[in-house]
Amino acid sequence: MREGVARVGRLLRYIVIRGLLIIPTILILYTLIFILLRVIPGNPILSALGTHYVPPEILQEKMHRLGLDKPLYVQYFDYLWNILHGNFGESMVIEGRSISKDLAYRIPATIELTIAGFTVSVLLGLITGTLAALRRGSKIDYSMRVYGIVAYTLFIPWLGSLFILLFSVYLGWLPAGGRLDPSITLKRITGIYTLDAILTGNPAAFFNALKHLILPALTLGIVLSGAYTRLVRSNLSDILQADFIRAYRSRGLPETKVLKYALRNAMIPIVTYMGLQLAILLGGAVLTETTFSWPGLGSYLFEKIQYRDYSAIQGTIMVFAFMVGLVSLIVDIIYALIDPRIRY
Amino acid sequence: MSYKRRAISRSVLIASVVIIVLIIVGAFYTLGGQEKEKVVVIGVTDKITDLDPANAYDFFTWEVLSNVMAGLVKYDPDTGKIVGDLATSWDVQENGKVWIFHLRQDAKFADGTPCTAHDVVRSIERVMKIQGDPSWLVTEFVEKVEALDDYTVKFTLKTPASYFLAVVATPPYYPVHPNYPDDQIASDATWGGCGPYKIEEWVRDEKLVLVPNPYYYGEKPKNDKVVITFYSSANALKNALLSGEIDVAWRTLNPEDIQDLQNNPDFKVLEVPGLYIRYVVIKTDAPPTDNVLVRQALAAAVNRTEIAETVFKGTVEPLYSMVPAGLWSHIDAFKTKYGDANLDLARQLLQQAGYSETNKLHIELWYTPTHYGDTEAQLAAVLKSQWEKTGMITVDVKSSEWSQYVDQLRNGQMMVSLLGWYPDYLDPDNYLTPFLSSTANSWTGTGYSNPTVDQLLKEAQTLTDQTQRAQLYEQVQNILAEDVPYIPLIQGKLYVVTSKDVTSIKISPLMFLLYDSIEVGG
Numbered sequence: 130m131r132e133g134v135a136r137v138g139r140l141l142r143y144i145v146i147r148g149l150l151i152i153p154t155i156l157i158l159y160t161l162i163f164i165l166l167r168v169i170p171g172n173p174i175l176s177a178l179g180t181h182y183v184p185p186e187i188l189q190e191k192m193h194r195l196g197l198d199k200p201l202y203v204q205y206f207d208y209l210w211n212i213l214h215g216n217f218g219e220s221m222v223i224e225g226r227s228i229s230k231d232l233a234y235r236i237p238a239t240i241e242l243t244i245a246g247f248t249v250s251v252l253l254g255l256i257t258g259t260l261a262a263l264r265r266g267s268k269i270d271y272s273m274r275v276y277g278i279v280a281y282t283l284f285i286p287w288l289g290s291l292f293i294l295l296f297s298v299y300l301g302w303l304p305a306g307g308r309l310d311p312s313i314t315l316k317r318i319t320g321i322y323t324l325d326a327i328l329t330g331n332p333a334a335f336f337n338a339l340k341h342l343i344l345p346a347l348t349l350g351i352v353l354s355g356a357y358t359r360l361v362r363s364n365l366s367d368i369l370q371a372d373f374i375r376a377y378r379s380r381g382l383p384e385t386k387v388l389k390y391a392l393r394n395a396m397i398p399i400v401t402y403m404g405l406q407l408a409i410l411l412g413g414a415v416l417t418e419t420t421f422s423w424p425g426l427g428s429y430l431f432e433k434i435q436y437r438d439y440s441a442i443q444g445t446i447m448v449f450a451f452m453v454g455l456v457s458l459i460v461d462i463i464y465a466l467i468d469p470r471i472r473y
Numbered sequence: 474m475s476y477k478r479r480a481i482s483r484s485v486l487i488a489s490v491v492i493i494v495l496i497i498v499g500a501f502y503t504l505g506g507q508e509k510e511k512v513v514v515i516g517v518t519d520k521i522t523d524l525d526p527a528n529a530y531d532f533f534t535w536e537v538l539s540n541v542m543a544g545l546v547k548y549d550p551d552t553g554k555i556v557g558d559l560a561t562s563w564d565v566q567e568n569g570k571v572w573i574f575h576l577r578q579d580a581k582f583a584d585g586t587p588c589t590a591h592d593v594v595r596s597i598e599r600v601m602k603i604q605g606d607p608s609w610l611v612t613e614f615v616e617k618v619e620a621l622d623d624y625t626v627k628f629t630l631k632t633p634a635s636y637f638l639a640v641v642a643t644p645p646y647y648p649v650h651p652n653y654p655d656d657q658i659a660s661d662a663t664w665g666g667c668g669p670y671k672i673e674e675w676v677r678d679e680k681l682v683l684v685p686n687p688y689y690y691g692e693k694p695k696n697d698k699v700v701i702t703f704y705s706s707a708n709a710l711k712n713a714l715l716s717g718e719i720d721v722a723w724r725t726l727n728p729e730d731i732q733d734l735q736n737n738p739d740f741k742v743l744e745v746p747g748l749y750i751r752y753v754v755i756k757t758d759a760p761p762t763d764n765v766l767v768r769q770a771l772a773a774a775v776n777r778t779e780i781a782e783t784v785f786k787g788t789v790e791p792l793y794s795m796v797p798a799g800l801w802s803h804i805d806a807f808k809t810k811y812g813d814a815n816l817d818l819a820r821q822l823l824q825q826a827g828y829s830e831t832n833k834l835h836i837e838l839w840y841t842p843t844h845y846g847d848t849e850a851q852l853a854a855v856l857k858s859q860w861e862k863t864g865m866i867t868v869d870v871k872s873s874e875w876s877q878y879v880d881q882l883r884n885g886q887m888m889v890s891l892l893g894w895y896p897d898y899l900d901p902d903n904y905l906t907p908f909l910s911s912t913a914n915s916w917t918g919t920g921y922s923n924p925t926v927d928q929l930l931k932e933a934q935t936l937t938d939q940t941q942r943a944q945l946y947e948q949v950q951n952i953l954a955e956d957v958p959y960i961p962l963i964q965g966k967l968y969v970v971t972s973k974d975v976t977s978i979k980i981s982p983l984m985f986l987l988y989d990s991i992e993v994g995g
Contacts, residue, residue, distance in 0.1 A: 169877070170873070170876070170877035170880050170881070171874070171875075171876025171877040171878075171879065171880045172876070172880065173876075175876065175879045175880055175883060176875060176876035176879055177522070177606075178530070178606060178879070183530075183606055183609060183916075184609050184613070185915070187604055187606070187608060187609060190604050191604075191606075222522070223522050223523055223660050224523065224528055224605070224658045224660065225523075225657065225658045225659070225660045226523075226660045226661065231677070234677070290708065293709075293712050294712070297712055297715075297716040298712055298715045298716055301716055301717065304713075304716065304718055305709060305712035305713050305715075305716050305718060306704060306705070306709050306712070306713060306718075307679070307702060307718075308679070310718070311514055311680045311682070311700040311702050312512060312514075312700070314674075418705075419705050419706070420705075420709075421709070422703065422704045422705040422706075422709050424678050424679050428678075428705055429678075431705075432520070432678075432705075435843070435874070435875060435876065436876065437876045
């Protein structure tokens with residue numbers, strides 16, 4: 130009993146320490162991105178104006194309004210102070226536009242895409258990997274391994290454009306971009322359109338949102354599945370040769386049951402990998418979103434970088450960092466709970 | 474056996490009758506039911522910046538504003554002349570220093586609030602107070618604006634400006650709904666003005682839905698709804714058109730795609746002469762391009778026809794002055810002076826400047842890879858080959874991203890660079906003063922200054938007689954061709970590609986798509 134209480138206490142301490150470690154990670158990232166943005170040439174005001182003529186006094190006034198005339202260290206701490214208060218500041222290109230509002234609008238879009246892409250990649254990885262492991266050395270094995278390598282090396286915009294050409298332009302089955310047909314109205318609750326459609330009982334919107342989701346999710350999923358294919362194949366084939374599997378088989382357990390046990394054992398390293406995958410998933414989302422005009426964080430970041438919208442870029446990166454930090458914390462906690470080798 | 478067969482055939486018969494009846498009923502239901510809403514979906518690669526005329530300063534946002542708001546005057550899409558919009562008439566006093574506009578009395582905002590002279594005055598004062606990016610279009614001209622009564626607005630200008638009407642036609646002069654705060658930019662405001670449309674829904678970067686303003690005084694729009702959707706690239710825009718997601722593909726498709734679509738019977742391509750120009754900027758205050766002979770040689774060697782055909786696939790026209798063809802006072806100044814691809818003259822000029830085939834002129838040519846579309850790298854490569862054809866020039870092509878590019882431009886860090894220009898207001902002045910006037914052209918980084926040109930431009934601004942002004946602008950264009958701080962290259966054409974269902978479409982002289990003119994067949 131007392132052992133149990135102590136265990137919970139230790140676990141809590143572990144979680145708090147791991148949680149606190151996210152802070153320096155984010156701080157370092159913020160510092161890096163802050164410096165990087167100021168080192169690269171160009172600034173938000175001139176990028177937005179481009180070749181338009183604007184009198185110098187107005188430029189000066191604008192610099193002042195946006196706080197760009199303050200010393201760099203002041204800008205650095207000002208923004209940090211804002212973020213600590215949950216305020217991501219205002220856009221430097223679209224004045225008065227709150228970045229928190231932009232981010233809040235776009236985060237659900239990215240979450241929807243990444244969850245769908247993630248699901249596709251895991252499913253594809255499991256199927257192809259299992260097929261390869263079961264038929265080791267056969268033609269199927271070779272083709273699955275080739276799939277794994279090719280998928281891993283594919284370039285998202287290329288694959289995405291290929292899908293658009295095939296499924297949208299030639300066959301006309303699926304939309305080429307966006308999240309919802311402009312003619313369909315959907316009440317926004319969570320911002321995850323498929324979920325909102327279910328919550329509001331709107332089947333037309335649900336199927337439409339799903340149609341828009343298929344190609345981006347497939348593109349992102351296929352590219353990320355390559356790594357899973359190889360991981361599942363190698364883990365599963367090792368386990369299929371383990372003694373306990375041989376024991377199952379010798380007792381005449383049906384092959385499907387054997388596979389079930391083998392897969393469960395092979396999953397441990399794969400789950401770890403899923404956690405690590407999130408950062409890559411978010412990176413892939415940037416490319417997928419720009420290919421499919423998907424209004425999420427990735428396309429937002431891409432666009433804002435072109436305009437050197439300092440505060441918007443900083444804000445988006447912070448959100449990315451926080452999401453990655455949070456997920457790795459959750460993975461660590463799950464790990465601590467399920468793996469007895471981890472001490473805390 | 475036969476009974477069975479008969480039973481089957483009977484049930485088939487009954488089934489067919491039922492199906493036919495259902496189809497007929499269904500057809501009647503869908504056809505005869507309510508009349509179908511006429512929705513036009515327009516796809517663009519542009520973004521809307523601020524839906525507020527006090528700070529919007531880009532082509533596409535201005536287009537949207539011009540469809541949801543109305544100004545005192547506007548351009549007639551058929552004649553290209555400035556005609557009254559909110560103003561029914563105007564008087565010019567004190568030689569162009571005082572302008573008095575008489576407003577119509579039936580103008581209303583989209584919620585029914587009347588739009589009066591006080592709204593006009595408040596909106597313009599608001600632009601002056603906020604000091605947004607385009608505010609100079611007001612502050613450089615207007616000393617004071619006041620409402621003489623509910624339907625009369627008086628402007629007192631700082632100096633007489635003959636082309637003030639062209640300036641008044643721009644969005645910073647549009648009256649906005651009383652809800653817009655006096656001293657703050659409202660980037661996502663949807664109250665709008667008193668134009669043909671009102672904003673029904675606005676989801677940033679995703680869609681903008683417009684429906685007719687029920688209180689609009691003018692002709693009713695030819696459609697019931699306009700939806701604008703935003704795409705991340707020219708390619709995505711083309712795919713959306715091909716897959717039938719949009720009815721109209723507006724700015725901006727790639728030249729190759731336009732060429733393909735012209736041969737595709739499912740689509741219609743509308744071509745309009747554009748007032749958009751592309752040109753080369755040359756630094757005039759550092760060697761080697763501070764030598765006017767060098768600049769003239771560069772101008773002589775350019776082959777505009779080749780550029781228009783190979784790079785832009787015939788979607789543009791060669792341009793021989795900074796003032797585009799089609800705008801009054803335009804002359805082919807560069808063609809008269811240098812011709813096109815005049816290599817002999819170029820070589821001669823280079824020799825005079827002390828260069829030869831062994832002692833070559835070294836030029837750095839800059840371009841920016843995404844801002845002007847995918848053709849830009851090719852444009853730079855073609856220019857390089859044209860200049861190198863003289864045998865006396867070597868060209869280094871360099872590039873940088875847009876925001877860096879603009880920075881380098883303003884700081885005068887590029888020897889020769891490629892740029893483009895859309896007019897703010899439709900007057901030759903807007904194609905000359907920002908480039909050539911030594912007080913206004915610092916943004917181009919050329920360091921060009923010529924007192925004669927400054928004097929001529931200033932004089933032209935104050936004259937009211939168009940013929941006299943045209944004479945001055947012709948002189949300026951000739952000096953431009955002589956001094957060559959810029960080399961005009963091409964003049965854009967605009968393309969609107971629509972599905973076959975779209976039966977009518979119009980573009981204003983300012984190159985804005987007029988949403989109310991778009992008609993979709995049933």
